[in-house]
Amino acid sequence: MSILQAIRVFLFYLLLGTSSLLWCTLSFFIAPFLSFRARYRFINVYWCRCAMWLTRVILNIKVEVIGAENIPQTPCVIVSNHQSTWETFFLSAYFQPMSQVLKKELLYVPFFGWAMAMLRPISIDRDNPKAALKEIASKGDKLLKDGVWVLIFPEGTRVPFGKIGKFTRSGSALAANAELPVLPIAHNAGKYWPKEGWGKRAGTIQVIIGEPMYAQSNAPRAIAQLNDQVQAWNEQAQRSLGSLPAQPEVVTETVI
Template sequence: MSALRALAFALYFLILTVVMGIGAIPIRILRKRQAALVYAKLWARLVLAGLCRICAIRIDVTGRDNIPDGPCFIACQHQSYFDGFIWMNLVPDPAYIIKQELIRVPLVGPMLMLSGMIPVERNAGSKALRDLMRNTQSAFDDRRQIVIFPEGTRALPGERKPLQPGIVALAKQSPVPIVPVATDSGHCWPRTGFMKYPGTIHVRIGRPLGDSKGRAALIAAINDAWDRLSITEDKFGSTVDNSVGGTLPD
């Protein structure tokens, strides 16, 4: 049954993306960032609605009150492609730091750029970091929320990969709140393959971190916050958040 659900979702995702990608052509011609972002938010909402309905997955978001008004870093664990969709509708003006390859995806890539996402060429060395810092500061000047996956790649549930140094450089340049987020999305949407499994995806948003001096202190603070969010499941509520895509009824 899970395989059939996963196949149905894959077809839904493909058709939705192609149709909305073609429908986005007028926005791309007009080159209106805000219109592109609104359209991208709708796409993400429909993707998650389909995920929930077709694959019997629920989305449980806790701690939304911990997200400050205005610019901030959302420092999120990364286990699946789900993590790339959820923040489109959890914050008002998201700017994801994404890998350069994504902007080359037909139909999707041009809209990512137009909506203000921040691509990074990971093999470009110091130039990539300079471009990242410049584009991130520009996003903060527009009072946007930067969604960053400090591990730099998707991890298995329970696995912890070393944090990349980019988060430290960005935090030193832009002293805005850093909001730690833990998730277990990989249980329902594995990092590889097309399978999707019924269950609940938890997204736990922690309080903004205090000031951390130095690279080691900041990395330790993020890891410690993730540990606390991951192991204290019962201290959070169990409210299912219907605003991010849709859920299945009990």
């Protein structure tokens, strides 16, 4: 990383951290008096747009969305690969209101966690997979019925660019039981915003939104088939973006 790029990254994180602290503090005092949808826009959408603006202007990382016409009018389950923090910012602003699965420990972070707690997240204990799956199923179903998008990263953790993690069935099961589709999303954010380290690369992140996918029923076999279909689509989409080699290296890890 060049000296100029290092300065850009330092400035980016300085402004991002400062804006996060100020915005979360402000949200803590204002958001409780707003409706959920207004609260989501105030806390998440506006700040995430600020983060995306800083990313574009300071780091020169842009975004290209392919397949926006595939987004259904009714909120459903969004299933995306996970390579960096960038897609969390982007998806939180692009789909609204939206809830996502996160570690419950994040809610204990002063100001940031307190603000996140007001956005109806699905907080889970990753050390207790069975309880986590029940939490995703019960809270996710309620959110979907309330017209809230639910974002799930089925790999369960950030996976380095050039690799893909095994997709768990939580997203497909949630969609099948709610009789709603899975909206598959693939991207190459890790190419410009790596999982490890502070370095960033200028360029254009490509996001592909696929056609909604439905399970034939909520039977275990149908859920497994939908999950396989979603992962196969994601692998193919990532190959088209140059994110995966001809034979992708699969990351094996026990995740939710």
